[in-house]
Amino acid sequence: MSFSFLDMIILAVLCLFGIGIYALLTMRNLIRIIVALQLLVKSVILFVILAGNITGQMALAQSMAATVIVADTIVAVLGMALAVQIKRKTHSLDTKDIAGLRR
Amino acid sequence: MKNAQSILILFVILFPWLGAIIIVAFRQNKEKGQHWLASAISLLTALAAWLLLFFNNTLIISIPLGGIFGNIEFVSDGLAILLVIIATSIGSLAILFSTSYMKGESQLSRYYSLILLFIGSMTGLVLSSNIFYLFVFWEMTAFCSYALISFYNDDPKAVRGGMKAFIITQLGGIGLLIGIMMIYADINTLSIPEILQSAATLPTLTLQIAGFGFLVAAAAKSAQVPLHTWLPDAMEAPTPISALIHAATMVNAGVYLLVRFYPTFKAVPGWNMTIIIIACLTSLLAAIMASVAFDLKRVLAYSTISQLGYMVYAIGVGGLFSSQFHLLSHAIFKTLLFLSAGAIIHSLGTRDMRLMGGLNKKMPFIRNVFIIGSLSLSGIPFLSGFWSKESVLEHGLEHGPLWAYTIMLITAGLTAYYTIRCVWMVFFGESRSHMQPHKISSMMKTTLTPLALGSLTTWLLAGPLSKFLQSSMPFHHFHTYSFWEPFLSVLTNPYTYLTLAVIVVAIFGFFRVKKMKGLIHEVRGIIGFAEKGLGFDELNKVFVTPTLWLAEGLRYTQTGILNWNIFGILLGLLFLISAVLLGGI
Numbered sequence: 312m313s314f315s316f317l318d319m320i321i322l323a324v325l326c327l328f329g330i331g332i333y334a335l336l337t338m339r340n341l342i343r344i345i346v347a348l349q350l351l352v353k354s355v356i357l358f359v360i361l362a363g364n365i366t367g368q369m370a371l372a373q374s375m376a377a378t379v380i381v382a383d384t385i386v387a388v389l390g391m392a393l394a395v396q397i398k399r400k401t402h403s404l405d406t407k408d409i410a411g412l413r414r
Numbered sequence: 415m416k417n418a419q420s421i422l423i424l425f426v427i428l429f430p431w432l433g434a435i436i437i438v439a440f441r442q443n444k445e446k447g448q449h450w451l452a453s454a455i456s457l458l459t460a461l462a463a464w465l466l467l468f469f470n471n472t473l474i475i476s477i478p479l480g481g482i483f484g485n486i487e488f489v490s491d492g493l494a495i496l497l498v499i500i501a502t503s504i505g506s507l508a509i510l511f512s513t514s515y516m517k518g519e520s521q522l523s524r525y526y527s528l529i530l531l532f533i534g535s536m537t538g539l540v541l542s543s544n545i546f547y548l549f550v551f552w553e554m555t556a557f558c559s560y561a562l563i564s565f566y567n568d569d570p571k572a573v574r575g576g577m578k579a580f581i582i583t584q585l586g587g588i589g590l591l592i593g594i595m596m597i598y599a600d601i602n603t604l605s606i607p608e609i610l611q612s613a614a615t616l617p618t619l620t621l622q623i624a625g626f627g628f629l630v631a632a633a634a635k636s637a638q639v640p641l642h643t644w645l646p647d648a649m650e651a652p653t654p655i656s657a658l659i660h661a662a663t664m665v666n667a668g669v670y671l672l673v674r675f676y677p678t679f680k681a682v683p684g685w686n687m688t689i690i691i692i693a694c695l696t697s698l699l700a701a702i703m704a705s706v707a708f709d710l711k712r713v714l715a716y717s718t719i720s721q722l723g724y725m726v727y728a729i730g731v732g733g734l735f736s737s738q739f740h741l742l743s744h745a746i747f748k749t750l751l752f753l754s755a756g757a758i759i760h761s762l763g764t765r766d767m768r769l770m771g772g773l774n775k776k777m778p779f780i781r782n783v784f785i786i787g788s789l790s791l792s793g794i795p796f797l798s799g800f801w802s803k804e805s806v807l808e809h810g811l812e813h814g815p816l817w818a819y820t821i822m823l824i825t826a827g828l829t830a831y832y833t834i835r836c837v838w839m840v841f842f843g844e845s846r847s848h849m850q851p852h853k854i855s856s857m858m859k860t861t862l863t864p865l866a867l868g869s870l871t872t873w874l875l876a877g878p879l880s881k882f883l884q885s886s887m888p889f890h891h892f893h894t895y896s897f898w899e900p901f902l903s904v905l906t907n908p909y910t911y912l913t914l915a916v917i918v919v920a921i922f923g924f925f926r927v928k929k930m931k932g933l934i935h936e937v938r939g940i941i942g943f944a945e946k947g948l949g950f951d952e953l954n955k956v957f958v959t960p961t962l963w964l965a966e967g968l969r970y971t972q973t974g975i976l977n978w979n980i981f982g983i984l985l986g987l988l989f990l991i992s993a994v995l996l997g998g999i
Contacts, residue, residue: 335980344976410974 320361327354341397341404345390352383419469423488423541425462426498430455430505430534434527441453441523449513452526456506459533463502466495472886473865474543480731484604489543492760492886496738496879497670500745501663505533507861508658511753512858515654515760525565529658532558534661535849540670545594545605552590552635555664556583562614563651572650579644580956581961586634586641586668593627597621599826606674610889613678625679628671629688636722637669639696643947643954645719646703648712649765653756656711661718662745669725669741673734677889680732689730690814692713697723701828701950708946710755710765713836717791718748720825725807727822733809733879737901740806742879743872747790750865754784757842757858761851767836772845779859781841783866788837790869792830793917801873804904804913811909825912829919834924876900 314322330352338344356376363372395406401409433455435449448838469490476487509529516522532555539551557580564576585988598604598621615620632638637645648660672689679685695722704716721744728737738890754909757780758773759765774781790799803826877897884892895903904910943949 332984336977336984339977341976406976410976 317361319355323356324354324361327351327357339406341390341394341406341409344406345387345394348390349383349387352379352386355385356380416473419466419471419473422462422466422469423475423490425474426459426466426502426601427488427534427538429462429542430459430530430537433459434530434534437523437527437530445518445522448522448526452509452530453506453513455530455798456502456509456533459537460499460506461504463495463498463537465491466498470885483546484544486547487543487605488538488541489607490541492879492883493670493673493738493890494540495886496883497663497666498537500666500742501533501536501540504749505536505658506531507749507865508555508654508753511657511756512652512654514855515756516652521565525562525652527753528558528561528565529655532562532659532664534603536667539667539863542681543606544604545597547607547608549587549590549594552631552667555659555667556580556587556635559583559648559659559664561910562655563648564938565652566650567654569650575644575647575650575948577962578954578958579648579728581958582641583634585957586631589630589634590671590903591627593624593631593877596624596627605783610675610677616678616902618682619681620872621682622685625675625682625685626678626688628675629685629692629926630680631704632668632726633692634668634725635671636665637696637719638668638692638723638726639699639951640950642696642700642719643950646707646712646715646947649709653711653752656715657749657752657756659894660715661748664744664792665718665722666725666741669722669729669737672726672729673737673890676729677891686730686732689726690818693723693727694818695723696720697727697825698821698828699950701825701832703944703947704832706827706941708757708767708945710767710770710836710840711752712765713767713832714748714751714755717751717829717832718744719871719980720829721748721791724803724822727810727814727818730807731810731812731814731818733806733893734890735883735894736802736805736809738883738892739876739879740802742875743790743802743869746865746872747787750783750787750862750869751791753858753862753865754780754787757854758784758851761854762849764847764849767839770840770845770848771843771847772841773851774841776851777841777854779862783862784841785837786866786869788833791922792833793826793913794830795914796873798869798871798873801876801900801904802912804907805900806877807913808904808907808909823913823916827916827923828918830920831924834921838924858886860989873901902920 327350331347331349331354334347335344335351338347356379359376359379360372363369363375397409398404403409433452436455437451440447440451467497472489472491476490479485512525512529516525519525535551535554539548539555542548542551547727560576560580562576563579564573566572596605597609597616597620600616601609603609603612616624632639634641645660645665649656651660665671700716700719700723704720707713707716721740725737725740728734728740758770758777761777762770764770785997786797790797793800793803807819807822807826810822877895877900880892880894880900883890884894971978
């Protein structure tokens with residue numbers, strides 16, 4: 312059984328996506344959650360490029376990927392900044408400890 | 415010229431919202447600054463609304479957004495402008511009154527920003543020419559109403575009243591949404607003029623579902639039986655709020671909705687008759703409950719429900735102009751009554767009429783304006799309430815069933831009865847407690863004076879108003895009158911004198927009943943039942959209790975833990991994707 316290049320990319324997308332989702336659902340450290348989010352978004356970017364390649368609309372796919380990268384960077388930076396503030400305030404990055412909105 | 419008009423239209427919606435943000439931003443300021451800022455913003459908005467009268471063409475502003483929700487459209491026709499002027503003018507009077515009434519209260523920025531948010535939403539609601547955005551504004555007014563009823567949020571009664579109002583008006587919102595979706599599914603447009611135009615092409619079933627959906631919406635918003643119980647409980651709000659939202663503006667939104675879509679639904683079998691039945695029940699039962707209530711604000715609330723019944727009745731019998739005429743005069747005299755009741759409550763510190771009495775000499779100014787409002791409410795010639803109520807009754811007799819007219823006639827008598835009872839208990843007789851009223855501030859007097867003058871004179875506008883409405887609304891049929899015509903037609907109608915006779919009998923009846931202790935003892939059970947709201951509260955609990963129970967249950971899902979929230983988001987995403995896929999297949 313041999314993998315084509317396309318199959319390998321799909322596999323990579325699925326792996327990255329799966330790891331991202333798994334980490335998002337199980338990790339309790341805020342920094343790890345942000346990293347998980349990054350993994351998730353990277354898999355989506357890869358998928359967008361792949362879709363562009365398959366449909367022959369590379370220009371559109373690339374511009375969308377670039378947009379996602381920019382938005383994703385902002386999300387990451389803001390997330391990190393919030394994490395720093397939370398750490399300063401509560402001396403913890405554990406989501407269980409900082410759940411202030413709990414009923 | 416057109417630009418100036420469009421700027422004014424957008425101004426009356428967006429400027430109050432901007433003001434709401436400004437007030438929140440400057441919440442650290444001194445109390446006086448808050449009062450003046452809110453007053454200035456509301457007065458400017460009212461000025462802009464009045465300026466709209468100078469443009470005699472109907473302008474449609476369209477802001478293209480694309481997508482299925484259509485363009486944001488505003489139309490400045492007669493009906494919209496009438497309600498914009500009422501909302502902004504009474505809004506600014508209520509805010510001016512609040513500068514004195516709310517003196518020394520905490521969290522004034524929340525109070526004023528919510529009122530301004532409400533004024534903007536109300537003007538948006540009536541100006542909107544796209545039914546989806548009308549729905550959005552509709553819900554925004556419901557939210558403002560909820561937040562302002564629960565303004566004193568450390569008082570459990572106020573919080574409960576707010577939630578009840580929110581849940582019951584939401585029920586109406588669902589009816590409205592179902593109606594909108596039914597119409598959209600058939601004619602693929604959300605624009606109100608297009609809906610009015612293509613009403614004839616709609617299938618009967620769509621029209622029926624949409625028509626009754628809109629009727630539920632109107633009944634919930636305008637407090638019609640059996641969805642009226644939120645309005646008396648909404649009286650926990652500060653009194654200027656009761657005057658603005660729960661007497662003069664938001665409760666009229668239901669009447670507005672029915673008038674706006676009247677050409678679409680008038681041919682639906684049973685629609686008109688349902689409206690007439692609801693309206694008759696509402697005005698009669700509310701008048702009975704007002705006759706036995708002891709809380710001054712609750713009496714006025716029941717009276718509002720009863721008078722809204724008159725407006726809805728007028729729509730049911732096809733008297734669109736009469737309903738708008740009564741809406742105008744009711745907005746003014748009921749605001750006057752509420753604000754003067756506010757002045758009394760503010761100076762005595764109680765709402766219980768059993769503790770009042772003998773205020774005649776102590777508060778002469780308030781007595782005078784309250785009596786003007788009361789006379790207008792009871793339909794005594796020649797105040798504005800007299801002309802508008804007679805106009806409704808006259809139209810009802812000509813075009814509606816006789817039994818409905820008889821019920822409304824009896825209600826007119828009951829109205830006079832509870833009004834004289836209220837005036838008597840508050841101002842006359844022996845003083846029943848040792849409370850010493852404070853002095854009424856000059857600002858309160860300043861706001862009450864124009865309202866009193868309005869109650870005396872707005873009837874003069876009947877002729878011009880009818881022409882204004884008819885000329886700007888191509889799909890509606892409003893009866894047009896010359897200047898003197900409405901008055902001559904009322905005065906020459908023999909049934910006017912029948913109504914007056916009923917009113918006089920009711921007033922004399924009040925003085926007789928006071929002496930008939932035996933009779934009161936006999937009907938004690940009925941009176942007690944009426945004091946408890948005739949059992950409608952139990953009926954409304956069917957909606958309110960499960961909603962609150964569900965909300966309490968759902969609070970357990972609010973763990974505050976990030977992973978669970980992400981899980982929820984993913985589930986939602988999965989649901990949406992599968993819905994799209996299934997729909998696509």
